[in-house]
Amino acid sequence: MKAGSPIADSLRASLAELQQQAVRARPDYATRQRWLDGLQRIVTEHQAEWIAALNADFGCRSAVETRLAELFPALEGIRLARRRLKGWMRPQRRGVSLWFWPGRAAVQPQPLGVAGIIVPWNYPIFLALGPLTSALSAGNRAMLKMSELSPHSGALLARLCERYLGPEVVRVVNGGLDVAAAFASLPFDHLLFTGSTRVGRMVMQAAAANLTPVTLELGGKCPLLLAPGFDMARAAGSIVAGKLLNAGQTCVAPDYVLVHADDRDALLAALRSAARRAYPRLADNPHYTAIINRQHHQRLLAWRDEAHQRGARVEVLSDEDDASLAAACKLPLTLIEQAPADCAVMREEIFGPLLPIVTYRQLGEALAHILHQPRPLALYLFDDDRARIDRVLDATVAGGVSINDTLLHVVQEQLPFGGVGHSGMGHYHGHEGFLTFSKLLPVFRQSRLAGTALIRPPYGQRVQVLLRLMLGRIK
Template identity: 45%
Template sequence: MSISAADLPAILHTLRSAWQSQRPSLDQREADLRRLRAALKERMDEMAAAIAEDFGHRAHVESKLADGMSVLSAIDHLRRHLRRWSKPRHASAGWKLWPARAQLRPTPLGVVGVISPWNYPVTLALVPLATAIAAGNHVLLKPSEHTPRTSAFLADLLASVFPSDRVAVVQGGADVAAAVSALPLDHLVFTGSTAVGRKVMAAAAEHLVPLTLELGGKSPAIVCRDFPLEKAAARLATGKWFNAGQTCIAPDYVLIDTARQREFVQALQQQVRERYGDFSDAGDYTRIINDGQYRRLQGYLAQARERGVPVIPLAQVDEARADRERLLVPTVVLDPPDDLDLMREEIFGPILPVRAYPDLDAALANIVSRDRPLALYPFSHDTTTVERILGQVVAGGVTVNDTLLHFAADGLPFGGVGASGMGAYHGQAGFDAMSKLLPVLWQSRWAASDRLRPPYSKIAGLLRLLLR
């Protein structure tokens, strides 16, 4: 059920009042996570069907991997480490405060807001939600209006697991999302575009709400001269065409040495044939989410063609069928100039610019001239080369010699840097972000501070010791 922005303050008040009256114990959090996992696992087919209906078509296997397995894995990781992460952590008080002792106490914040996107509508809603629950918070979730069936599924799923004063799901349009970002929450997790992220940050600033922003940008792949071409093509094909490229960490463009550029494109074409055949069925290939996104991507290709830039569809589909199904086949664009829209904006679709570089210095200069990306994909078996790349490019996360997989590593923080995001979640990084690591200093029965009082002439020796 959709709500209006005017309903949100009352919903937040209910969540916060319930949290203040009884903060979830560790036993409660573990039980909540256990029930959430069981409920999602039981309804995995229903989830995949809802996502497929929202997209027009998406292979159930892709949904079960990306929106099912990833959530189950994240919950398992949280449950396995929850009690250890929740314990007070020793910190040094320093010799000057001896014999005092210090610690950091992970303390729940209160109510965490989650605004999730449409491209992975379950995992990008439930992973931060589960993390917030593990940290002892209540949650206000606003799923995407672009996947209404999946959002309804999430609302029903979560209502079967949590009371409404512990987790509230609010459905509605962009106005409701904007209103959520303006609430006096205790933390807010937003996943989406950089442009909308700026608006979210501006709205949250009114109440100084701390943020985790997982945005996007143009994530590059560098295929170095020593790396086998066919293997690079196969792994980049997976990263780029999983979910038809509608992935925030999909490789947005590829840099490859000039001598192998054409051969690389041929290897990509072979990957398309092996994976999807002639697209007569395309049952394993995801469609573009809606007409607006489909027109945007077609506009990128039209602009490139108008400029005389080579556009190479890697399969052939009847135009009428493509438009009817929003079926955009994997497409390569060769050496597009920087002023094309597809080189200025995050592509978020199955279009892959492939640019030739004369040497690694030129490739790195190309990358560092842009905003810092959400992901970086260096392909080289030479450790010195990889270290050189890592030493010059600052990115949100890196997978070396593959794509996407750093997201699936529950022990690694996930987040961007600069225009690609702020803060991180997954595992302990998310647990800590959605907690207050409360610094506590325990004073002893006897303390040197008892002597730090006038007349100061009596503590000249102690002062010299402290100032040395």
């Protein structure tokens, strides 16, 4: 986006107005609670509108999933912030070295100013209001860029933020890739981006020009490891639920499964049963979400067909007519075995209901497979052996872990959420989110009884004696 373009100029003007508000009035506890109350009303008083907007964006978005995976966790985060805000805002005492007694030290959280938040299309409510809760509780103003693939949700959020918070607190920006590029180039005090690793690199590069600190919530190949001998029926229900929520269009969805070779047949049978039980039909099922658009639908079909053409075993867990599914822009859970390592489904984040199955013989072989991949946003382990669980946790690095279930670590508001390496940097949610959008101001308060005059110039014998005590006697 060229400097001086109408879009860039408009965005810069909006940011400048918010920055002036941030300088003019630092929000106190009561103001922040009022902001959080506005966020809570955006969720609680407009549920039907959110359900309709998401359904329009996806073509078919399960109302249950919108309430369960978007409205509920967003509301939980707001409730936690409202309960804990006074404690989060309180200065924290820090220790002072013996040599500087009776001085006192503390860190005092301060707002950064204006936060920028770039929101993806797959969970536009939760991934907008989650970071916004952190930013507002920390006392910042905010600008949000909503995805062009979720225009109905973006338009609704813009209306509700103006109504409940006002343009002097939050501004919501909608538009295409040109708007997104201009938005990422603005000199925010902090920028949080949720999306793909590829785009995350571009956002970080744009932010670097302004030395804007960034939090990147990316994706990657999230592994699911089944320990040898684990109850496959018990695991399958969780795998299907985690993989098919939002039709797999979830950054922390299990991307592939590692299963012991001796358990492979039991796993496949359990997955078939669990998938058909959860979704006995797909095309006309209002509880099974559609792929966001035809382009992504075709991408997933192409990746599936590539694996099949290169010798992979592909099993589509549906008996429905392909034309009916295509018309509804839906895809069934599809199991893919023995796909070559350089296939797209084995290299790229899938973001859909394709599930590669990889067998192993020794646990070390499975761990080596995970470690060979970039560090994931989520790791899933199904195991009841504590020693083996500790071994896996010690051997791997991931943004977050759920043991014996999928996805649920993300909606624990008192746990930080974030990636590591290729899956992102920084985190938010709960207190960690408050800290991400705060400047921890170090404050030292000197006492009238301070002895620091003893180490001021002119330096004489007294300073030499004190230094020997401070550093230890020099022989």
